[in-house]
Amino acid sequence: MIQAARGTYDILPSDVGRWQFVERELRAVFERYAFSEIRTPAIEPTELFVRGVGAETDIVSKEMYTFVDRDGTTSLTLRPEGTAPVVRSYIQNRMSAESRMLKLYYIGPMFRRERPQKGRYRQFHQVGAEVLSSTDEPAIEAEVIEMLTLLFARLGVQGVTLEVNSVGCPACRGPFVERLREAIAARGSELCADCRRRGERNPMRVFDCKVAACQGTIAELPALHASLCDACAAHFGRFRGYLDDRRIRYTVEERMxxxxxxxxxxxxEMKSAALGAQDAVAAGGRYDWLAEALGGPPTKGFGFAMGLERLILSMPETESGHAATGPDYFLATIGDEPFRHAALLARRLREAGASVYLDFDRRSLKSQMRLADRLGARSVVMIGDDEVKSGKLTVRNMSTREQIEVTGDDLVETVRSHANS
Ligand SMILES: [Zn+2]
Ligand SMILES: [Zn+2]
Known part of the structure; x- marks a missing residue:
């Protein structure tokens, strides 16, 4: 037997109702905030992620599915995240020429070769939204967070907390990074090998270390927050003011x-109590240099990404999202002529707007009724030789057990008027 590849899984028909529910809610909320969907390819030139995510990151250095295309000239990568592809498309398609704010969202599978563990997959699903414009107005940031709070409320996700920080700008970060580099070097013996390496090449990444033994030392390293320049401090103050206006509560996490x-x-970052303290359900930030790093025009950017697996895990069980529903009509037939008749009726009912299950196994009426029950069909239409001759069909309502006789034309008309109302 061939098994699904390690770290991948099937979303089965019995689970897909929850996914469809979440996707519907996401789209509905995003559209209320005037975001439009963008669909980018699953494969991109490797260079996009090296430049757009960073060669030093775990994602790029350890986790990407990268291969040389068969012609031997191009290195391609299965996308590990969604922001760089969206910005690539923005640049390539000259969307900046529209000279207005662009609000884009995406939903789709991402690929990272992480060590398999509970809740982590190598093909996982992310939804994200990006605001690309000429302004770094912090009201945009507050509005995006407000949109997420509405989304969580509609999905029944409870106990979501918001942590915010300012990571400064090149002007205030440059001097800080040097101080941080020195502090890490001074305490190198207390830190893991990754931390020591990062301390030399990209000290800010030390704060991403997940190694438990490093955490005590990391908590004592200097925080950028105290060294923000005036412009960054003012921006952060206005952002917090806009959150306060909306009565959105948050804590300032200086080491984020x-x-x-x-x-x-x-x-x-937004964390859900349902996932335990460690797990962010959504994370985002401002990336005003990304478009230029990818060779595009100066563009301010702000966005977030959210793992759909985690989002669904943080939803209460009861929010099962209208589990897959049964067909409107199950056509039960006895004999060849009734079966041919039923097939034509099924087509007319479907064209009129009904979902119809036609049993091709030609089993007994009794087992067809059992199957209709199991599928959750709302009505069963029984068609035998007598019904074909008289033109009158017996329709049984499966919840009330009431039976009525109608012609095929009437039944189709009923469906059509229902679908139009
Ligand atoms: Zn600054
Ligand atoms: Zn470490």
């Missing part, structure tokens, strides 16, 4: 960082 140079100023 985004390790890449083009991330600046506002960073945020």
């Amino acid at each position: 960082v985004r390790g890449l140079d083009y991330y600046m100023r506002t960073a945020f």
Whole structure:
């Protein structure tokens, strides 16, 4: 037997109702905030992620599915995240020429070769939204967070907390990074090998270390927060003011960082109590240098990404999202002529707007009724030789057990008027 590849899984028909529910809610909420969907390819040139995510990151250095295309000339990568592809498309398609704010969202599978563990997959699903414009107005940031709070409320996700920080700009980060580098060097013996390496090459990434033994030392390293320049401090103050206006509660997490140079100023994470303290359900920030790093025009960017697996885990069981429903009509037939008749009726009912299950196994009426029950069909239409001759069909309502006789034309008309109302 061939098994699914390690770290991948099937979303089965019995679970897909929850996914469809979440996707519907996401789209509905995003559209209320005037975001439009963008669909980018699953494969991109490797260079996009090396430049757009950063060669020093775990994602790029350890986790990407990268291969040389068969012609031997191009290195391609299965996308490990969604922001760089969206910004690539923005640049390539000259969307900046529209000279207005662009609000884009995406939903789709991402690929990272992580060590398999509970809740972590090598093909996982992310949803994200990006605001690309000429302004770094912090009201945009507050509005995006407000949108997430509405989304969580609609999905029944409870106990969500918001952590915010400012990661500064090149002006205030440069001197800070030097101080941090010295502090890490001074305490190198207390830190893991990854931390020591990062301390030399990209000190801000030390704050991403997950090694338990490092955490005590990391907590005592200097925080950028205290060294923000006036412009960054003012931006952060206005952002917090806009959150306060909306009565959105938050805590300032001074050590939250985004390790890449083009991330600046506002960073945020939202955590769900249902996932335990460690797990962010959504994370985002401002990335005003990304478009230029990818060779595009100067563009301010702000966005977030959210793992759908985690989002669904943090939803209460009861929010099962209208589990897959049964067909409107199950056509039960006895004999060849009734079966041919039923097949034509099924087509007319479907064209009129009904979902119809036609049993091709030609089993006994009794087992067809059992199957209709199991499928959750709302009505069963029984068709035998007599019904074909008289033109009158017996329709049984499966919840009330009431039976009525109608012609095929009437039944189709009923469906059509229902579908139009
Ligand atoms: Zn600054
Ligand atoms: Zn470490």
